[in-house]
Amino acid sequence: MTNRQIFLNHVAQTIDTPLGIEIVRAEGIYLYGPDGEKYMDMISGISVSSLGHCHPAVVKAVQDQASKFMHLMVYGEYIYSPQVKLAQALAHILPKSLDNFYFVNSGTEATEGALKLAKRYTKRTEIVSCHQAYHGSTAGALSAMGSEDYKSAFRPLIPGHFHIQFNVEEDLNKITEKTAAVLIEVVQAESGIIVGNESYFYKLRQRCTELGVLLIFDEIQTGIGRTGSMFAFEQIGVVPDILLLGKALGGGMPIAAFIASKNVMQALSHHPILGHISTFGGNAVTCAAALAVVETLTHSTILSEVESKGQLLESELRNLGFTHIRRKGLMLGIDHGDQETNFAFIKKCVDNGLITDWFLFNTQTMRICPPLTITEAEISLFISKLQTLL
Numbered sequence: 001m002t003n004r005q006i007f008l009n010h011v012a013q014t015i016d017t018p019l020g021i022e023i024v025r026a027e028g029i030y031l032y033g034p035d036g037e038k039y040m041d042m043i044s045g046i047s048v049s050s051l052g053h054c055h056p057a058v059v060k061a062v063q064d065q066a067s068k069f070m071h072l073m074v075y076g077e078y079i080y081s082p083q084v085k086l087a088q089a090l091a092h093i094l095p096k097s098l099d100n101f102y103f104v105n106s107g108t109e110a111t112e113g114a115l116k117l118a119k120r121y122t123k124r125t126e127i128v129s130c131h132q133a134y135h136g137s138t139a140g141a142l143s144a145m146g147s148e149d150y151k152s153a154f155r156p157l158i159p160g161h162f163h164i165q166f167n168v169e170e171d172l173n174k175i176t177e178k179t180a181a182v183l184i185e186v187v188q189a190e191s192g193i194i195v196g197n198e199s200y201f202y203k204l205r206q207r208c209t210e211l212g213v214l215l216i217f218d219e220i221q222t223g224i225g226r227t228g229s230m231f232a233f234e235q236i237g238v239v240p241d242i243l244l245l246g247k248a249l250g251g252g253m254p255i256a257a258f259i260a261s262k263n264v265m266q267a268l269s270h271h272p273i274l275g276h277i278s279t280f281g282g283n284a285v286t287c288a289a290a291l292a293v294v295e296t297l298t299h300s301t302i303l304s305e306v307e308s309k310g311q312l313l314e315s316e317l318r319n320l321g322f323t324h325i326r327r328k329g330l331m332l333g334i335d336h337g338d339q340e341t342n343f344a345f346i347k348k349c350v351d352n353g354l355i356t357d358w359f360l361f362n363t364q365t366m367r368i369c370p371p372l373t374i375t376e377a378e379i380s381l382f383i384s385k386l387q388t389l390l
């Protein structure tokens, strides 16, 4: 059997039309196939490979740590260097109120942990999230998801979840003293890059503070540099009570985190003890990779160049005739007006070695989220390849 046949027969599929591209190697912004095919990865494995594929600092950190030890014990029992150093490095770049880290393995686990923490800390049961929001695929995160299309087949879900319209100030009245937490993205990613507005977030913060509601920012997709600052919330000047990170944090290794103050996080350590446990959370190898990511971003010019590269990409795309573009940093959505046109254009791109994609809740918009390390020359090359397709 060919690898393709094994893939189709034995690897679980979630769509009838998977991309189905075979990859044997990846480096920088490029993916390589078995017969020398070369693809530009303009989506970074859905905003994961922000430092590009196989960044040397991440590869070295993984190799060094793998040769020392990998797994020791479930989360939060032993003291070991890559984990505590990662916590220290993140504490250094976050506000003081976000200095306690629960490391997990995936974004949806970070969401689950945060929702449990908010309920436990506030002793309330209601969770408010936004229409068109994606926070993960497990039961709690799915309950918070803002799309009936994707969740109704899996009901009954967790009770007590309510939805408000993103960026709509009047809807903030639906947050009450029964609400444990508001779970929200700063830039709604899967609805096709909808940027949160500052005054809305300011009022949201005020309302949550007044009512004793915990504000959770899901920065799983926007965090770790994607929007041009380490965290998108820095640009709106509003600090959450709980922050979720994932995706780009591990530079390709599976690590995510929910982050709060020590005071809030302590709610998981009593009545009951072991309020949230994870076998692999905070695994030494993934922590070493994440530490390399944070250090690389902290000590390089990558972050400071995100906005100018985003601007260049956007203006070049506009020059090609794409007028409906939404952008934050190096997160771009090109609106094609309808799903058919969008899917056809994405297919043409992929067939010609340019990996782009659509958004879960916005099938008429094309996703462009390249590695943050993309060079200006690579942007020009992408644009010229795109031009030949038009």
Ligand code: PMP
Binding pocket: 046, 106, 107, 108, 109, 111, 134, 135, 136, 137, 185, 189, 190, 218, 219, 220, 221, 246, 247
């Ligand atoms: N939140 C957001 C904003 C996301 O974009 C994603 C993944 N697309 C998740 C949560 C879930 O992350 P994971 O797939 O790692 O569970």
